[in-house]
Amino acid sequence: MSHNTPDGLTGLALTPDTFHLRCAINGESIERDVAVDRSLLSFLRDDLGLTGTKGSCLEGECGSCTVLIDGVPVNSCITLAAQVNGRQVVTIEGLSRDDKLAILQEKFLEAGAVQCGYCTPGLILAATALLQENPEITEEQLIKGVEANICRCTGYSSIVEALRNAHREMHS
Ligand code: FES
Ligand code: FES
Structure with a gap:
C-alpha cells in the first residue's frame, strides 16, 4: 500500500513549461516559479534545501520521501511540485x-530505530499523520498504519518499539 497522491493541478501554468507556485512549507508561505515536471521531492531538496526528505525508489513504493500535504502523507517523488499549489506542506524539518x-x-533516537536514516523521516511523518487524524488510535493501528514505509536496515523491531513508546507517552 502506498501513500496518496494529491488531485490534479489547481493553479495556472505561466508558460507550457513553468508554473507559479504558491504554497506553505512548514508554515512559511513561499512563491516560486517551478518547472511543471519538477517533482515535489526535487523541489524540496534541491530548490529549498530541505534535505531531510529522502528519495530512494523514486517510484512511489518505499515511503522514504513521505511528506504531509494538508495533513495527508504523500509520496513526494511521484507528486509534482505544482500539485501543492495552495496547500500546506510539512516536512521532517517542520516537526521540531x-x-x-x-x-x-x-x-x-532512544530506541535506536535510526540506522542509515533513509526511512526515518517518512516513517515519522506517516505516524504523525495517523496520530493527528485519530488521537485515539491504538498502538497496533499505529504500527499497522505505517506499513507502506519500508526500512531496509533495522528489521523493524526498534521502529515498533519507538512507535509504542511514543504512543504510550502521548496517551499517559
Ligand atoms: S522514494 Fe518515493 S516512494 Fe520511494
Ligand atoms: S534505517 Fe536504513 S532504511 Fe530504515
Missing part, C-alpha cells in the same frame, strides 16, 4: 519546535 524534537523523533 524551538529546537525541541517532536516525541516521535525522540523515541526513534
